Amino acid sequence: MADGLQQVKNWILERHPERQDIAPDLDLIENRLIDSLSFVEFVFLLEQESGVSIQMETLEVDAIRTLGAIERHFFATSGAEVAQA
Amino acid sequence: MPARPVAPPAGGLGWANLGMDIVSVNRVRRLLAQYGERFFERMLTPGELADCRTSDGLDVLSLCGRIAAKEAAFKTLRVRGRFLPWPDIVVRRSDGGWPLVELRGAAADMAADSGITEITVSISHDVDYAVAVAAPIIAPTPSSHTS
Numbered sequence A: 001m002a003d004g005l006q007q008v009k010n011w012i013l014e015r016h017p018e019r020q021d022i023a024p025d026l027d028l029i030e031n032r033l034i035d036s037l038s039f040v041e042f043v044f045l046l047e048q049e050s051g052v053s054i055q056m057e058t059l060e061v062d063a064i065r066t067l068g069a070i071e072r073h074f075f076a077t078s079g080a081e082v083a084q085a
Numbered sequence B: 001m002p003a004r005p006v007a008p009p010a011g012g013l014g015w016a017n018l019g020m021d022i023v024s025v026n027r028v029r030r031l032l033a034q035y036g037e038r039f040f041e042r043m044l045t046p047g048e049l050a051d052c053r054t055s056d057g058l059d060v061l062s063l064c065g066r067i068a069a070k071e072a073a074f075k076t077l078r079v080r081g082r083f084l085p086w087p088d089i090v091v092r093r094s095d096g097g098w099p100l101v102e103l104r105g106a107a108a109d110m111a112a113d114s115g116i117t118e119i120t121v122s123i124s125h126d127v128d129y130a131v132a133v134a135a136p137i138i139a140p141t142p143s144s145h146t147s
Helices: A003-015 A036-050 A067-074 A079-083 B025-035 B037-041 B046-051 B060-077 B105-113
Strands: B019-024 B089-093 B099-103 B116-126 B129-138
Touching: A003 A036, A003 A067, A036 A067, A036 B025, A036 B037, A036 B060, B019 B025, B019 B060, B025 B037, B025 B060, B037 B046, B046 B060, B046 B089, B060 B089, B060 B099, B060 B105, B060 B116, B060 B129, B089 B116, B099 B105, B099 B116, B105 B116
Parallel strands: none
Antiparallel strands: B019 B129, B089 B099, B116 B129
């Protein structure tokens, strides 16, 4: 797992100490690991770790629904292009 | 897992899907301390931030109330697959102190798609939490008129 993605995972786990781990396909929204307010903070973190500028207004929920999706959208080699799609 | 029941969509004659939200003062205070005002500049317009400002800086309870009102208003729209378009749901303090919601951009489009013309909100807060409840105003449709 890329360092940036691990930081994202750690950030979520720190806020949900009842969880030991987060599976790559776990739905972060359905499981209430990210809500509207933490989403804004999460975007700050994603920008910092991935180096990608994120437009919150156009970001699709599915792009951050799971750690797997986050990896594909923000930590792939051409993440900057994908994230803006 | 059994199939979930299907809720009615936003809008529609006779329906007023309420929205409600609660925001923790501790949580917002932490965000303000950690990131400063720039964090809230992604959520609130300059006018909203001005409404929340006192001589001592941003008032955390006012921030919480605005955030709760935006979330409550967004919930009335019942939009799938999108996050709250924070700056597009503008909650200002009117003359008299009542909150007024203005929908812009993506939020206005979402509301129009559901036949919602306005959203009315009420905000309350006390020490540790702010809450808001919102109700949509549905546009009359030609078929809803009776002669």
